[in-house]
Amino acid sequence: MPALKQLSDLLSAKFPDAFLEVTEFRGMLSIHIRGGLILDLLRMLKTDPRFAYNFLADVTAVDHLKKGGHTRYSVVYHLLNQYDAKRIVVHAWVDEENPALPSVYSLWKTADWQEREVFDLFGIRFEGHPDLRRIMNPEDFGFHPLRKDYPLHGRGERDDFPVVGRTIGSKWPADRSFE
C-alpha cells in the first residue's frame, strides 16, 4: 500500500513525538496522533496543496475504556477534500486524566458546536474554544453520558421532577373509563 506507507513516513518525519500510526480498513485511511499537536496536523492537511482537505465533515469522539487503545479517549475528525472527493479520518488520542486538546475553531467554524457536543457527551475540553459549555444536556447535568462508565438508564436524572396534579376537579370519578 504505497499511499499508506508514504503518508506514514511523511507524518513520522514531521511529527516525530506525536505521530502514532496510519491504519487502513475497508479503504478508509485513519491517522492516529497524540492530541497535543492536532491543530498543527489539521492545519497542514488543510493548507498543504498535496492534501487540500478543505472541509471538516464531522467531529466526534470514542471512549476506548472497554476496547483498549493508545489512551482512553480519541477525538475523531472526518476531513473531506471537496476537489477530489477524498476523505480521511484523524484520531487524536487524549489521556484519561485531564482530557484536553487544542480547539480547531480557528481553522473551521463548524468546530464550535461540534466540539461543544464532544465536551458535553465525553467531557473532553478544547483549549482555545470561544464558548465551551454544554449543548445537549442541561447546564446542571453532572455527568458526561457517552462515557462507557455511565449507565444507559442514567443515574436517576429522568425521575427527578416535581409532580403536577390536577388543580381542580378533586371529585372526579375514580373510574375514568368511557364505555
Add this chain to the structure above:
Amino acid sequence: MTLTAKELSTEKLELNFGPSHPATHGTLRVQLEADGEIVTRADAEIGFLHSGFEKLGEHLSYNQYITITDRMNYLSPLCNNVAFALAVEKLLGIEAPKRAQYLRVLMCELSRIADHLLAIGMLAVDVGAFTVFLYGFRIREKIYDLFEMVCGARLTTSYTRVGGLMRDVPDDFDAVCREVLAEIPTAMEQIDGLLTHNRIWLDRTRNIGVITPEQAISYGLTGPIARATGIDYDIRVKEPYSCYEDFTFDVIIGENGDVYDRYMVRFYEVWESIKICEQVLDKLPSGPVNVDADTKYTLPPRNEIFNSIEALIHHFEVTMENRGFTPPVGETYVPTESPNGELGYFIVSDGGREPYRVRTRPPSLINFSVFPEIMPGQTISDIVAVLGSLNIIAGELDR
C-alpha cells in the same frame, strides 16, 4: 416641547423565541437581542430533544438499531435506514444485491420528494402562505401510501436490513408508483404558481439570510443549503453509493445563498428526483433483495423457515439475543446525500454483536450552527423564514 433624537433614550430589546413556538418545528430556543426591528445578536440553544440515540446504539444489535434510525430524521426516515445499512455493510465487507440497491435509490428519492415538499410547505406556512402546505401534503400522503405498501408503515419504515431489504416490493408496485410520480408535477406546478413569482414571497425570501460559499465551507454546510450558495458538491455524484452512478440527473446549484435560492434548489431537486425514480422503475433488475442467506447475515426465506429444520435453526441463530453476526474489529463511515445534506454513520466495532460506538453525522445540527452567524442585521420577522429554509429536524438536531 419637542425632543431631539439625542434626548430619546434607546435600549436593546431582549427577546426569547421558543422552545415551544410554532415556527421552531420542534424544539429549539433562540435568545435575541434586537435594536428596534433589527436583530443584533441571536444565540441558539438546542438539546431539548436529546434522547441518547448514540448511547442506545451501543446496547442494540446492528439490525435492531435500524428501527432507531427512523426516529432521527422523521421527514425522510428511509434515507437514514439506507445510510445505516450501507455503513454496516461496508463494515462487514458485503454488498447488497443490485435489485436491493436500486430499490434503496427509489425509496431514497421518494423520501427526498416528500421531505422537500414538506420543507417548502412549512417554510410557506411560516411566512404566511398556508395553502402550499396543504397542496404539498396531498402528495406526501400519496407517497406515504407507497411506503405503507412496501413496508407496512407510513412514517417509521425500518425498510432496510443489513445485507438487503425487509422484503421485496409487491407486484403491482410499479404501476402504483408510476401513477403517483405522474401526479407530482401537477402539485409542483401549483406550488410554483403560488410562490415562485409571488411578490410577497419574493419580498420575504430574496436576500434574506444570505450565506456565502466561504461561510458554507467553514461551517460545514452540505446539501441544498450549501448548493444554494453555489457549491457544486452532491455526494450522489461525487462519491456515488448504492448504484447512483447508473442514473443521470442534474445537480441544482443556486447563486445567492438566500432563502429564495434554498427554496428554488429544493423545488428543482424534486423534479430531478422524479427523473431518478422513473429511471429506477425502467431499469429495475430482477433477482433477490437480500444477500445469500448462507452468509448468515440475513434471514432465510419465510417458507423455508416453516419447512426445513436447517432454515429454522438458521433463523434462530440470526434473530436470538447473544446470537447473530459479528463484524470484524474496525471502523467505517459511509457518506450519503440525505435531503438535508451529508448524512453518514460512523461505526466502531470491537468484534461484538453490538456496535462499540455509533455516531451519526447530523446534517441538521451542522447546518443550524450557521444560524447565529447569519442572523445579525436581519429583521425579527426574517427569523422564521431563515429557520424554515434551513429545515431543522429536531430529532436529528439533538439525537
Add this chain to the structure above:
Amino acid sequence: MGIDRSGRGEWLTTTLDAFVNWARKNSLWPMPFGTACCGIELMAVLASRHDIARFGAEALRFSPRQSDLLLVAGRISIKMMPVLTRIYQQMPEPKWVISMGACASSGGIFDTYSVIQGIDKFLPVDVYLPGCPPRPEAILHGLISLQKVIMRDSMQHYEQLDGAAPG
C-alpha cells in the same frame, strides 16, 4: 336533550352539564406540543385527507393561555420536562391532556438517560394514544375518546382545591 316545537318559540330542554359539555367537546382548542415524529403525523391529521376540523379541533393555538387541550406528541427529554410542566400550568381550566405515541406515554423505545419514561409520572393525562407514531385515524380516535371523557364531566366535579390558584 329534548327539542320542543309545540310552542311559539322553539325550546331546548337539557341539563346545564350536558349542554356545557357538548359545547366544550366540539370546540377543543389544542395546543400541539409536537417535539418529534408524532408531530409530523399530527400535521397529517391537520391536512386535507384526515382533516381534524370535522371534530371541531382544528383551531390550533400555540399559546397555552388560549387552549384547553395539551397534545403532547413526541418524546420529552429531561431538558424539555420543566418547559412542558410550565406550559401545562399556564393553561386555563378546564384542560385536558392527550399523551400521543409510545414515547410520551411510556418512553417507548428510548429507555435512555435523557428521556422521561412517560409524562404521566409528572402530569395528569386523560387519553393515551398507542403507536409509534399513531396513525392519523388513531389520533382521531383519541380525540373522540376524549370527547367521551368530557361528556362524563359534571359541574359538581369542579371544586377548587385548597390553596390552588384559580385557572
